[in-house]
Amino acid sequence: MPGESVFTPSQRVLLQAVLNRIIPAEGKLPGAGTVGVDETIEGAALASTLLRRTLLDGLAAIEATAWRTGGNDFVALPAAIQDETLRQVEQARPSFFSQLVVLTYRGYYLQPRIVQLVGMETRPPQPDGFTLPTFDVHLLDKVKARGPIYRPTEGP
C-alpha cells in the first residue's frame, strides 16, 4: 500500500550505513547505501512478514554488537570497526546476514547505472542477443585422432 514502510527513520539510517559497508563506495562506484538499495530491501520486507522480522531483529543485533565492540552507535563508528561489527554478526546470525547480502547484491546490481559502471551489458539479453564466431570444427582434430573411447557392448 502506498506510504507503508518497515523501517523507522533511525533504522533506515542504520541500514544505509550497513549497506555502505557491504558494498562500499570505491572510485566512481557508489556505496549500496546511497543508491536506494534500502528501498528495494524494504519492498521485499513489505511482501514478507518473516523477512521483515528477520531484518528488524538483525538490525537490532548489529546495533547491540556495535555498542559491545566499539562503544557507540554503528553509524558513528570508524569503517574498520563497522566491518568488525558486521563480521561478528555474520558469525552469530548467518541466516540473517546471508539474506541481507543477497538482497543487497540484487538491489545494487539490478540498477542500470551500476551495471554500466561495472562494464557489463545494460540492455536485456533479448531481442538483440549477441554474435559469436561460427564454431571451428578443426578445434576437434586432436580429439578425433584418438579414435573411439566409448566402452563397447554386445548390442541388441
Add this chain to the structure above:
Amino acid sequence: MDASRDAATDVADVLIIGAGASGAAVAWRLGSKGFRVVCLEQGGWIPPQSYPISQPDWELHRYTDFHPDPNLRGLPEDYPVENSESCFAPLMFNAVGGSTIHWSAHFPRFHPSDFRVRSLDGVADDWPLTYEELEPFYDLNDRQIGVAGLVGDPAYPPKAARQTPPLAIGSFGATLARGFDRLGWHWWVSDSAVISAPYGENRQPCNYCGPCDIGCTRAARSSADVTYWPRAIKDGVTLVTRARVREISVDNEGLATGAIYYDAAGRLHQQRARVVVVAANGIGTPRLLLNSRSRHFPDGLANRGGLVGKNLMYHPFAGVGGVFPEQLDSTRGPIGSSLFSHEFYETDESRGYVRGFMLQAVRQSGPVHTALGGLVGQAVPWGPDHHRVFAERSSHMAYFGVMCEDLPDERNEVVLDPNLVDGDGIPAPRVRYRLDANSERMLDAGIARAREALDAAGATEVLVNRIVRPAGWHLLGTARMGDDPNRSVVDRWGCAHDVRNLFIVDGSVFVTSAAVNPTTTIQALALRTADYIDANRRNIV
C-alpha cells in the same frame, strides 16, 4: 463434479497426465496415429514472447517467478516438496512444456554401456533394452525437435547428422578446449536442444543471448511447448491446462479408468480414458501413484511390489569455477550448453569408484548472478574487497558442472509427507536422499579433474562448490523399468506390471541414471512407449 464435462461419451483413447518433455512426445506421436488423446496439465502456457529476458529486470526473475525450485517459486500451479532430508533440492517447472521451460537444453545421449551397468560393472541393474534398440527413437526425437551439434564424437557410436550446425563456443569455449587439448583429454561440442539455423515452424535460430534457464523468446530452444505441442494440437490432441490431477481412478478389475482432477477454480472433474499415461516427472509420478489408493492398490497404484517412489536418483553435482586473467565472452551464448568432456565417463576401477562423470561447461550470466557466485555459489565477498573481486570475476570465469552417475538405492525415495499438502489439499511429496560412498569418491575425483582442466586452460584461481544443493534437475528411477515384476514397476515398454493399461514415460522409469542430462533419453523412451501402444492398440485400448 462438473457433469457437463464428464459425459459418459467423453472417454478418451489415451489420457496423458503432464504436458512436459515426455507427455508432449507421447501426445504428438499418438495424436499423429489417430488416437483420441487428452492431456491434463496443472500449469498453463507460457508464450515465448512473455519470457522476462527482454525486460530490464530480467535477472531478478531467476530468483522469483522463474526460480527453478518450486518451494521458492511458489506459484499457484506449484506444489511443495519437503526436501529437508535431501542434500539436493528437487527442481521442476509446472507448465505446458514442463521442466523444458527452464531448461538449459544440454542434450547428450546415454552411452551404450549405460544400459549394461550390472553386466559390465557388477552394480545396479541392466536396462531391459539396449542403446541400439533405443537409437531409432533418439533419432526420431531429434528430427522432431531440432538439435544443434556435430557428428563424429569418439565418445559415442556414429550418429545420424544433427539437424543444425553446432552452436558457437566463443572464447569461453575455446579457452576450455585448449585446456583439454593440453591434457590430451576428450572434449566435444555439445548436442544442444537448440536450433542454430532455421528449423521448424514459428522458431528463430539462437542469437546467443545467454540465459536459457529464464526462457527463450525466439523459440530457438527446443522446449516441448514450441516443438511437439503445436503439432499435437493440430492433430486433434486436447490439452487441458490448470488441471491438477488428484488421483488415477480404477475399476473393479483394477484397470485404470481415467483421472480425477481439480480445475483452477477448485472444481472437481473426471476425465475417463481407456489408457492412462503418466508423465509427471520422477517426483510427481510416484506422488500421484501413491495418492491413487483403492482396495486393489491400498499402497498406491501399481505399487504391489513396493517400489513406487524407491530408488530416487539425481546426478550428484559439484560446481567448479575458474577465474581467468583475460576477459572471456562468458555471458554470451547458451548458459548450460556449449562443450563437455567424457574423458572420465566410462568405468575405470583403478580410480577407486565405479561408473563415471561428465564435465559440462557452464557459462556466467548477468551481474547479479556474478555477484552471487554463479554455479559455485561463492558470492563475491562483501566489504573492502568487493569491487576488486567482482571485477576479477565478471566475464572472467568459466565453470564446470561435475555430473556424476547416481547408483540406485532404495533408501533414496519419494514418499507422501504426513502433513504437507498443495493448494488443493492433495498430499505433497517428501524426498529422502543421501550420497553413498561411491558418489562421494566420484565427486571428489570429478572436482580434482575439473580443477586440473581449469588450471590447464589458464585459470589463476579455482573455486569449488562440492555439493550444489539446487542441482536436483534430474528426477529419476522412482518407477523403474524391468522384466522382473519383483524388481521393477513397469515393464520394458513402460507398462505397469500391475495395471496393463497404465504406462509411465518420464524419468521415473530409469533403471540407472548414466552421467548425462536425461531429457533426450526420456523423450526417446516416451516415443518408444507410444509406438508400443500404437502397435498393440487392439489389446490395450
